[in-house]
Amino acid sequence: MSRVAIRVEHVSKRYQRGTASSYLRLSERLWSSISKPFQRSTQVAKKADDFWALNDLSFEVREGEVLGVIGRNGAGKSTLLKILSRITRPTQGRISWRGRVGSLLEVGTGFHPELTGRENIFLNGAVLGMTRREIAAKLDEIVAFAEIESFIDTPVKRYSSGMYVRLAFAVAAHLEPEIMLVDEVLAVGDYAFQRKCLGKMQDVATAGRTILFVSHNLTAVTSLCSRAILIERGQIVQDDDPKAVVARFLTDGINTNWERHWASDDAPGTERVRLRHIALRPQEIAPGMPIDVGTPLDLVIDYEKQIDEGATNVSVFVTNIQGVVLFNTVSPLREGPRGNYQGVVRIPGHLLNNGLHRVRVMVTHDLSPQADVDGALIFEVHEVQRTIAAQGVWQGAVRPQLDWSLERVVS
Amino acid sequence: MNSIDAADLNYAFLAQELWQYRELALVFATRDLKVRYRQAVIGIAWAVLQPLVMMSLFMVFTRWSGKTPSAHAETYAVSSYIGLLIWQLFSYTVRESTTSLVGHRDLVTKVYFPRLLLPLSTALCALVDFGFAFLVLVPLMWWTGIVPGMAVLLFPIWLLLALLTSIAVGIWLSALNALYRDIGYVVPFLLQIGLFVTPVLYETRSVVPAQWQGLWALNPLVGMIEGCRWSLMPAGSTDGPSVVIVVLSLCSLVALLVSGLWYFRRAEQWIADRI
DSSP states (O other): OOOEEEEEEEEEEEEETTTSSOOBOHHHHHHHHHHOTTSOOTTGGGGGGEEEEEEEEEEEEETTOEEEEEOOTTSSHHHHHHHHTTSSOOSEEEEEEOSOEEEESSTTTTOOTTSBHHHHHHHHHHHTTOOHHHHHHHHHHHHHHHTOGGGTTSBGGGSOHHHHHHHHHHHHHHOOOSEEEEESGGGSSOHHHHHHHHHHHHHHHHTTOEEEEEOSOHHHHHHHOSEEEEEETTEEEEEEOHHHHHHHHHHTTTTTTSEEEOOSTTSSBOSSEEEEEEEEEEOSSOTTOOOBTTOOEEEEEEEEEOSSSSEEEEEEEEEETTSOEEEEEEOOOEEOOSEEEEEEEEEOSSSBOSEEEEEEEEEEETTEEEEEEEEEEEEEEBOOOOOGGGOSOOOSSBOOOOOOOOOOOOO | OEEEETTOOOHHHHHHHHHHTHHHHHHHHHHHHHHHHHSOTTTTHHHHHHHHHHHHHHHHHHHHHSOOSSSOGGGHHHHHHHHHHHHHHHHHHHHHHHHHHHHTHHHHHHOOSOTTHHHHHHHHHHHHHHHHHHHHHHHHHHHHTOOOOGGGGGHHHHHHHHHHHHHHHHHHHHHHHHHBTTHHHHHHHHHHHHHHHTTTSSOHHHHSOHHHHHHHTTSHHHHHHHHHHHHHSOTTSSOOOOHHHHHHHHHHHHHHHHHHHHHHHHHHHHHHHHO
């Protein structure tokens, strides 16, 4: 069994809501201590606003392990990395580590726009803890990796953002610490460069160094990591094989927003038409399993027509996380007496790309909108589990499966 | 294995880390120098010109008023130039240190390194400026006919003490400024006052009444500047500090430095969350 590289013991971190980012004024503080001498400090009164980003967290990472850390936004992943990289101190508890820690929390920190690429390599390397000699020895490799050979003596203020990011990652990737902390840096850069970065990380991992990898790229986590932990509300809820942890993460909180009921008169709508129930019913997968790119979805809309006159129909908009409306689809107009009506629309598999999607539902009466609920449902389409060869973002708002033929042309 | 817990103020570990990251201090300092002088036309000459112009102005005013704030009018040029050199070292370090943490918010909240390096590297920058300005002192002394005695060997020690004074005040203010925004407004004012309560344009024992000298010496720069003059100028051409002044200034310096380090260490723990 290899030695322990990182040990986290009962670590908690408290933040104060509200005052988190604001400056205090010395004069205000002095004034309040003069005017209210019996009130020790303004902070004592704010205990109720405390927010525990991490709550009694303990785990160990052994040398050579690649630990993936996953969890929803705000679960405490970034706070954990900040404590491990010693940017901030834990409120309680203790961390121990063996060897040099290199952190890659955000690329390009410490770059100075007036300085050239070369000068910035030395600056950034030194900030990350490399000595001048180490940097000099790796300079050529770094420049080649970043693909900026001809711009190396240009001030970085003239760089494109892509060049900037590539240079920053190249410096960090060539730092050779015993422990490497990586946070979501792969979200930047184009697809080819992302692949290159993942490849580089895999090299580092196989060289026997310890990596702590925080990511939303679950495919990368399952293929790179030897172990994963799932963090929720500042606590570890699972510590296991990456596949098991990812599966748990994906199924957790399922159904959260897949179904909505309205019973009372507060339901969206007017005295003519009221929305009663909408639901998303994934097809062809076992109940409780995540929706992936290939899953067909049935969208069910129940509404109550409260008058006999007129015709009603339903309109559905699907929007992706970037706010792009992917499509708008409309049911036929239906005439009929008062009563409950149900519309069902099938969204085929292999249409939506992976990511979060928002559904807007509109019910009309004689073509004038009566109920209009944006964000009526929110669901996530997950990536199909694929091999490591095809990681990265699949470009495009939609991902239809189209017919292809590819033959050798014989003349 | 290294470890850190919630309430750790381990100074041995700090010293070890400062040594380990020593190159980063140099990198910060060279970066600041490069950026500062890259686009300035006269470059490093700026560091020389400032004290030279100030000294010339003082000379003109003392000539016109017929009174010199020193018992040694004939060597006033050298004496005031030395005062200005040390003052420039101090005020530059203090001004730049004050904004060093806040100005590097990106770094402080994203990367770990001993935060003390930021104020320390400003002192290195100030030392480079000092070096260039010091070069002018040599012809100035030759022209005034001043030849230093053996005491010149002690000059590096006085200079080091002056540098430590600048650093001590600098680390206090850098940590305070990271937590209290209004420190930035107070510092220029404090520096203006400092120019008067520090023997830059005058010599302490010629001007400050004897019963006030003890109080004056609580400003550590009083002892350091007079010490620098004493070591560079032969006996009889400057007042030199009294033993009382030296002892009081040293005590005051130690108090400032120790408390500054302690406060900075404490502030370091939550600086990244509050800055």
